[in-house]
Each structure stands twice: as structure tokens, then as C-alpha cells.
Amino acid sequence: MEEKIKIPRGTRDFLPDEMFKRRYVERTIREIFQSFGYKEVQTPTFEHLELFTLKSGEEIIEEIYAFKDKGNRDLALRPELTAPVIRFYVEKMQMEPKPLKLFYIGNCYRYDRPQRGRYREFTQVGCELIGTDTPEAYAELIYLSYTILRNIGLKNIVLRLGNLDIIYSLLENMGVKKNQFRELMHLIDKSKFYELEKKLFEMRVAKSKVKMFREFLNCNSIEKLREFIEAPAVDRFREIIDFLKVFGIDKFEIDMKIVRGLDYYKGIVFEIDAPILGAEKQLCGGGEYELIPLFGGKEVPTAGFAIGFDRAIIALEEEGYVFPEQKLDVYVIPINEKTLKNAIKIVNMLREKNIIADVDLMRRGLAKSLKYASSVKAKKAIIVGPKELEKENVIVRDMDSGKQIEVKMKNLLSMIK
Amino acid sequence: MEEKIKIPRGTRDFLPDEMFKRRYVERTIREIFQSFGYKEVQTPTFEHLELFTLKSGEEIIEEIYAFKDKGNRDLALRPELTAPVIRFYVEKMQMEPKPLKLFYIGNCYRYDRPQRGRYREFTQVGCELIGTDTPEAYAELIYLSYTILRNIGLKNIVLRLGNLDIIYSLLENMGVKKNQFRELMHLIDKSKFYELEKKLFEMRVAKSKVKMFREFLNCNSIEKLREFIEAPAVDRFREIIDFLKVFGIDKFEIDMKIVRGLDYYKGIVFEIDAPILGAEKQLCGGGEYELIPLFGGKEVPTAGFAIGFDRAIIALEEEGYVFPEQKLDVYVIPINEKTLKNAIKIVNMLREKNIIADVDLMRRGLAKSLKYASSVKAKKAIIVGPKELEKENVIVRDMDSGKQIEVKMKNLLSMIK
Numbered sequence: 001m002e003e004k005i006k007i008p009r010g011t012r013d014f015l016p017d018e019m020f021k022r023r024y025v026e027r028t029i030r031e032i033f034q035s036f037g038y039k040e041v042q043t044p045t046f047e048h049l050e051l052f053t054l055k056s057g058e059e060i061i062e063e064i065y066a067f068k069d070k071g072n073r074d075l076a077l078r079p080e081l082t083a084p085v086i087r088f089y090v091e092k093m094q095m096e097p098k099p100l101k102l103f104y105i106g107n108c109y110r111y112d113r114p115q116r117g118r119y120r121e122f123t124q125v126g127c128e129l130i131g132t133d134t135p136e137a138y139a140e141l142i143y144l145s146y147t148i149l150r151n152i153g154l155k156n157i158v159l160r161l162g163n164l165d166i167i168y169s170l171l172e173n174m175g176v177k178k179n180q181f182r183e184l185m186h187l188i189d190k191s192k193f194y195e196l197e198k199k200l201f202e203m204r205v206a207k208s209k210v211k212m213f214r215e216f217l218n219c220n221s222i223e224k225l226r227e228f229i230e231a232p233a234v235d236r237f238r239e240i241i242d243f244l245k246v247f248g249i250d251k252f253e254i255d256m257k258i259v260r261g262l263d264y265y266k267g268i269v270f271e272i273d274a275p276i277l278g279a280e281k282q283l284c285g286g287g288e289y290e291l292i293p294l295f296g297g298k299e300v301p302t303a304g305f306a307i308g309f310d311r312a313i314i315a316l317e318e319e320g321y322v323f324p325e326q327k328l329d330v331y332v333i334p335i336n337e338k339t340l341k342n343a344i345k346i347v348n349m350l351r352e353k354n355i356i357a358d359v360d361l362m363r364r365g366l367a368k369s370l371k372y373a374s375s376v377k378a379k380k381a382i383i384v385g386p387k388e389l390e391k392e393n394v395i396v397r398d399m400d401s402g403k404q405i406e407v408k409m410k411n412l413l414s415m416i417k
Numbered sequence: 418m419e420e421k422i423k424i425p426r427g428t429r430d431f432l433p434d435e436m437f438k439r440r441y442v443e444r445t446i447r448e449i450f451q452s453f454g455y456k457e458v459q460t461p462t463f464e465h466l467e468l469f470t471l472k473s474g475e476e477i478i479e480e481i482y483a484f485k486d487k488g489n490r491d492l493a494l495r496p497e498l499t500a501p502v503i504r505f506y507v508e509k510m511q512m513e514p515k516p517l518k519l520f521y522i523g524n525c526y527r528y529d530r531p532q533r534g535r536y537r538e539f540t541q542v543g544c545e546l547i548g549t550d551t552p553e554a555y556a557e558l559i560y561l562s563y564t565i566l567r568n569i570g571l572k573n574i575v576l577r578l579g580n581l582d583i584i585y586s587l588l589e590n591m592g593v594k595k596n597q598f599r600e601l602m603h604l605i606d607k608s609k610f611y612e613l614e615k616k617l618f619e620m621r622v623a624k625s626k627v628k629m630f631r632e633f634l635n636c637n638s639i640e641k642l643r644e645f646i647e648a649p650a651v652d653r654f655r656e657i658i659d660f661l662k663v664f665g666i667d668k669f670e671i672d673m674k675i676v677r678g679l680d681y682y683k684g685i686v687f688e689i690d691a692p693i694l695g696a697e698k699q700l701c702g703g704g705e706y707e708l709i710p711l712f713g714g715k716e717v718p719t720a721g722f723a724i725g726f727d728r729a730i731i732a733l734e735e736e737g738y739v740f741p742e743q744k745l746d747v748y749v750i751p752i753n754e755k756t757l758k759n760a761i762k763i764v765n766m767l768r769e770k771n772i773i774a775d776v777d778l779m780r781r782g783l784a785k786s787l788k789y790a791s792s793v794k795a796k797k798a799i800i801v802g803p804k805e806l807e808k809e810n811v812i813v814r815d816m817d818s819g820k821q822i823e824v825k826m827k828n829l830l831s832m833i834k
Binding site: 042 | 437457462482518557663765793
């Protein structure tokens with residue numbers, strides 16, 4: 001087949017079974033967000049390119065699908081959804097009562113080298129909590145992300161909590177300047193600890209302090225943190241954790257190496273992993289951030305998270321989760337053309353009663369129709385024959401057992417239900 | 418605000434209320450397709466540009482968002498979904514049991530002059546029926562499109578049926594050559610009947626025949642059609658209409674001027690209008706077509722339809738349809754910080770029982786919290802005060818009537834449900 005009529009590289013088609021799974025998980029996620037008082041929003045698939053460079057720097061152009069429209073505007077397929085949703089908030093929702101709880105489920109695009117679990121078009125689920133910065137608010141946000149992953153059926157997930165304000169306070173105590181934070185955070189993010197130490201030495205931080213900072217990054221409890229730093233940020237971190245326990249989460253790790261790789265994060269940050277996925281284990285990342293003033297809005301506390309939908313599905317599959325399957329309640333088979341109209345009336349009546357039903361549309365024989373009925377996973381077949389019709393009867397066949405019984409037409413509905 | 422951080426021209430953001438409506442209609446449509454045995458598929462947002470020019474001609478580039486990827490491939494945001502789904506079928510589904518019933522709900526893109534009800538990003542709903550061409554199959558397809566529009570709540574819709582095979586047979590009888598059909602059909606599609614007559618004269622068709630053809634185009638019944646032409650195509654048209662009546666549709670118009678504007682249609686064609694929308698009234702169009710061989714697949718009968726989702730929503734609004742609203746079952750308000758943890762435990766318990774519940778996350782006073790509760794349309798508020806807590810009670814307030822009662826904590830759940 002010619003290249004031009006094939007699917008573009010790095011993208012996917014979803015077959016019916018896969019799609020049914022995905023819609024099932026999507027619906028579950030939507031219901032959880034709604035049960036927490038979150039409301040869904042949607043933004044366009046493309047935005048002005050500058051929206052993303054403003055947020056993430058010019059580097060991002062490298063991995064973005066950018067194009068010009070016929071008005072010579074620079075547009076980009078969205079690589080993520082926080083910038084569009086915050087842009088939307090600034091344009092149209094600043095006057096809404098706070099807190100504003102917004103969620104979204106949408107496709108994003110990244111010009112990446114295709115590899116397992118990484119696609120050029122992928123689905124992102126996420127939310128933004130706007131207008132409150134109480135510890136209980138952030139605890140609820142973290143609890144929500146955890147609840148979503150648990151309630152879609154994942155058995156083994158690990159929540160890790162970090163805090164950027166604490167790291168920044170400590171770096172300041174060490175004499176590091178604010179404009180030097182970025183390159184250091186980048187090295188922590190990439191787990192390049194040797195380069196981190198080298199860079200700190202270059203910044204003339206004393207050897208003992210560098211050693212201390214390395215130890216600090218390995219802290220795994222609030223008590224340990226207090227050995228390195230006493231700051232309001234530590235108290236605040238503790239408060240969030242206390243509320244997290246009230247919400248019912250007491251299994252989590254403290255991980256001061258969480259950076260989130262983006263300049264606009266601050267305060268609490270968190271990630272959730274599915275260890276079963278190995279190197280590509282991160283399913284969710286989020287935290288407190290500041291983006292609204294950058295887009296021209298009035299400053300207000302914001303936090304949010306994003307879940308990689310595709311990776312969550314892979315994790316469910318790897319854990320052996322049994323997804324529901326699309327089934328057909330009934331397949332109606334007219335024995336011959338004379339009973340076709342009766343068969344149609346039966347399938348019509350069933351569909352009106354919300355029974356998932358289909359009817360032979362190919363005028364095939366009984367054997368072929370039964371074969372088709374099992375290929376589309378019909379639970380029952382209704383066989384409409386002229387002899388039975390005379391008695392106002394039809395035959396109902398259980399597709400699993402193969403058992404057939406003759407049923408009065410007027411009793412059909414109660415029998416099928 | 419700067420242009421670059423505004424929404425791109427011709428696209429839309431959807432606020433929570435609008436989004437809730439859209440998801441509601443989307444879910445209803447999905448359930449109807451599934452009740453007819455259709456299965457959902459999804460294809461990428463962009464395809465190779467050639468896929469669309471191959472199907473619709475080079476003209477389409479004018480109204481497409483086309484761009485090059487970093488591998489210098491010509492890509493395009495999909496302007497419609499039939500070409501991608503048929504491409505998908507040819508690549509991966511040719512061996513599936515027939516008939517194959519596929520549906521999709523997805524966004525499409527057109528570089529159009531923005532105007533009312535026409536956006537650069539819009540949602541298309543549609544389906545393809547592959548592998549059968551019996552009259553009952555096409556009747557079911559038409560009935561399905563009609564059922565979708567009726568069951569989402571539209572009261573006044575008009576179904577029109579046409580048939581391209583009949584027009585082509587008549588044109589052949591008139592001595593028009595096959596390679597001349599296209600420009601004639603184009604004029605019919607645009608209702609340019611004066612130009613049509615002129616063109617027929619140019620093609621040396623006799624004046625009486627041209628007059629006859631104009632009359633033929635105004636036929637409104639099978640019986641009238643038979644006065645102009647006797648052809649197998651007319652019998653076939655009649656058979657489809659007979660089955661349509663068996664499915665329960667007896668209100669429709671015969672409209673021989675339906676062309677569908679696309680070269681690959683043949684046989685039965687149909688459109689459904691919402692007259693309330695005036696000039697932009699068409700909600701649905703479909704018919705029998707031939708596209709699989711063009712994409713390199715083995716020839717097999719195909720038919721399908723597409724519904725303009727955005728326009729269907731506008732029609733519902735114009736008809737005054739009352740959409741369900743997203744509501745909050747319960748808003749939990751701690752009177753002060755001391756009852757906050759109890760409030761969280763209550764909201765947690767309610768959410769676990771699938772009650773849509775939220776809790777004050779801003780430590781506001783009672784009055785402000787009640788105001789917020791009504792702004793988010795909470796049905797009930799649960800007020801958690803220290804005095805009541807001592808008696809293991811809380812106060813439940815009906816947000817509509819303002820009536821409050823004190824309730825035992827252990828009876829709360831049954832009271833809320």
C-alpha cells in the first residue's frame with residue numbers, strides 16, 4: 001500500500017475493542033472528577049504557538065507540531081492542556097466563584113521519536129484547582145489523583161510527595177542565587193547528581209554544604225527534613241500531609257527529588273507511579289504553580305495535575321485488569337425473506353426497550369447468521385421462522401449453551417430481560 | 418490582552434455548562450449507535466494530506482489546515498472522518514466479519530471564513546456500514562440517523578431521500594456522456610437550474626428532454642418517478658422505502674435534487690434537516706458510496722452518514738430543549754477549623770457512596786459558604802458545627818427551601834439519598 005494512504009507515523013488507530021475500553025475508563029474518570037465537584041471544560045486542539053513558548057520556553061518548539069494558518073499566524077497543536085485551560089480561565093472565567101474546579105480529557109501532540117508507550121498523539125487527563133491554597137485543598141487534589149488511578153482499577157500505585165519551596169529555601173540558605181536555581185533543578189530532574197555537585201562547587205558552595213544538600217535530597221520523612229531546615233514551607237508541607245491522612249491516604253513516600261521540570265511550579269509537587277511499567281512508570285504529575293499572571297490574569301493560587309491516559313491503560317493491561325467488553329444482547333435471524341419484516345419489527349421493539357440488538361442484514365442462511373452472531377458476541381439469538389410465526393412464536397437460542405426454546409412473541413421481552 | 422494569548426480565530430472554548438450539555442448529547446448518541454450493534458473506532462487527528470486530495474480532489478487543499486512535519490511529510494488536520502475510517506478499514510479491518518458497523522465521534526477542521534454555526538474546529542458524528550447492500554440494510558442506516566436526531570430530543574426534523582443511480586440512468590437515456598455528469602451534478606447541488614439547462618443545451622440535449630429533466634428533478638413520489646424512467650434503480654429505491662416503513666418511518670420527502678456534492682456517492686442518498694435553523698438547516702447527510710478500492714482495498718458495498726454535532730446542539734437550543742444541568746448533591750460546610758476534619762470525613766464517605774459532594778476548601782464563614790453552595794447549584798448543604806458534633810449530629814439544609822434539620826450522623830446517608 002502506498003505511504004500516503006497509510007496512518008501517519010507515530011499515531012494510532014483504535015479498533016472497536018480498544019475503543020470500548022478507552023471510553024469505559026474515560027467515563028469512570030469523568031464520574032470521579034464530577035463526584036469531587038469538578039466541571040469539565042474544553043479548549044481548541046490548536047492554539048497560538050506563543051502560548052506554549054511563553055509558558056515553556058523556546059525549546060519546546062523542537063517537539064511541537066507548529067504550522068502557519070492562511071492568515072500567516074503561528075499555530076501549534078497543543079502539547080499539553082494546562083496552558084490552554086489557564087488561557088481560557090484568564091479570557092473568560094476570572095469572575096467565576098472560587099474555588100474553581102476544572103477538569104479536562106483531551107488529545108495532545110508531541111513530535112517525538114516514536115517508542116513504546118509514547119505516541120505523537122496521546123490523551124491527557126487533568127485538572128486545575130483555582131482560587132484556594134489551603135492545605136486541605138491541596139490534600140484533596142492529591143487525594144483526587146490517587147482516587148482516580150485507584151478507582152479505574154489499578155492495584156499497585158505509588159504516591160511520592162515533594163516540595164519546591166523547601167528546596168528553594170535551603171538553596172537560599174546555602175547562598176545560591178535565585179537565577180541559578182533553574183540549572184540546578186534541571187540536573188536534579190535528570191538525576192544527574194555528579195553534575196549537580198560540580199555545579200554547586202562552581203557556585204562556590206562549601207563542600208560540607210554540598211554534601212548536606214545531597215543528603216537532604218534523600219530525606220524520606222518530615223522529621224528528617226527538619227534536621228536540614230526549619231522554614232514555614234516545612235510546616236506547610238506537614239499540614240498538607242496531615243490532611244492527606246484525613247482523606248484516607250497514609251501510604252506515600254517523601255521524595256525531595258521531584259522537580260516537575262517546569263519553571264512555574266512551586267510549593268507542593270507530587271507524582272504517582274505504576275511500578276509495573278518499569279522505566280516509563282510515571283502516570284501522574286502535579287502540584288502548585290503560577291501561570292495566570294504570565295497570561296495577563298489577576299494572580300490567584302493555582303494547582304493541578306495531569307494523568308497520562310494511554311499509560312494508565314497500559315498499566316491496567318499489565319496488571320491483568322479485566323475490562324468489560326461490548327456485547328450484543330440479541331441477534332435476530334429471519335429464517336428466510338418471508339420472515340424478514342417480522343424480524344425487523346422484533347429488533348425495533350427490543351431497541352426501543354434499550355436492549356442492544358441487531359438483525360441479519362445480509363439474507364444469509366441460519367448457519368452463517370449464527371456464526372456471525374457469535375463473532376459479534378451476541379448473548380442470545382432470536383430465530384424467526386415461518387412455522388413458529390404462525391403460532392405467534394419465535395425461537396430463542398442461548399449463544400453460550402446452544403440451548404433453544406420456543407417462546408410466545410408477547411413473552412419475548414420479559415424473557416430477554 | 419495580547420493576541421498571542423487569546424483563543425485562535427474561528428475556534429471555541431467550552432465553559433462547564435456547555436460542556437456538560439455536549440457530553441450528555443454525545444453519550445446519548447453513543448448509546449443509540451451501540452444499541453444498533455455499531456462499534457466505535459478512532460483515528461488520528463491528522464492524516465497524510467494525500468488521503469483527502471485523493472478522495473475529494475486538489476480543491477480541498479484550499480479549505481484544509483495542512484502542514485509539514487519535521488520529516489517533511491505533508492500532513493493535514495482531518496476535514497472529515499469518512500476517508501480516515503475507510504483508510505483504517507483498508508489497513509486493519511478487511512478480514513472482519515461482515516457487515517461491519519463502525520461509528521465515530523470526533524473533531525474535524527476546516528479553514529473557513531468564521532460565521533454563525535460554522536467553526537474552524539467542529540465535531541462530527543458518523544458511521545460506516547461495510548459489507549452489505551440489501552435494501553433493509555440501507556433502510557436501517559437511514560432509520561438510525563433519524564432515530565439519533567429524534568432521540569437526542571429534536572421535535573421537528575425532515576428526512577429527504579434521493580437516488581443518484583436513477584439520475585445517472587436518466588442522463589444516460591438523454592444521451593449525456595458519463596464524463597459530463599460531474600459538472601451537471603455540481604449545478605444541481607448548487608441549485609443553479611438556469612445554468613443547468615444552458616449546459617444541457619450545450620451538450621446538444623433536445624429542448625423537450627431538458628424540460629423533462631427539470632420536471633423529473635421535482636418528482637416527489639416513486640409513482641411520479643416511474644413516469645420518467647423505468648430502471649432497476651427505481652425498483653431498488655422503492656424497496657428501501659418499503660423497508661423504511663417497516664422500521665417505522667413513514668414521514669419523508671422524495672427529493673431528486675440531493676447530490677451530496679461528492680463524486681464517490683451512488684445509489685441511495687439522504688439528508689435530514691431541522692427547518693428551525695433556516696438556511697443552515699441540514700443536520701445529516703449520507704448514502705451509498707464507493708471509496709474502498711480508491712484506497713487500495715477489496716471492493717465491498719459501503720454506506721454511511723455524518724451528523725453535524727454542533728448544528729444539532731444549536732437546533733436543540735432553538736427548539737427550547739431543556740438540557741440536564743450538572744448539580745452538586747451536597748456541599749459540606751465546616752463551621753470552623755475545629756470541625757474541618759470531620760467535614761472532610763463526611764464528604765469522603767458521601768463520595769464513596771457515589772454522591773456528588775464537595776467541601777469548603779477556603780475556610781470561609783457559613784454565610785459565604787452557603788452563597789458558594791448556591792452558586793454551584795448544590796441541592797443540600799451539610800453544616801458541621803462543634804455543638805452538633807458533640808451529639809454526633811450535623812445540620813442538613815435544603816438549598817431550595819432553606820429549611821434546616823438536625824440529623825444523626827449515622828442516618829445521614831439514608832437521609833441524603
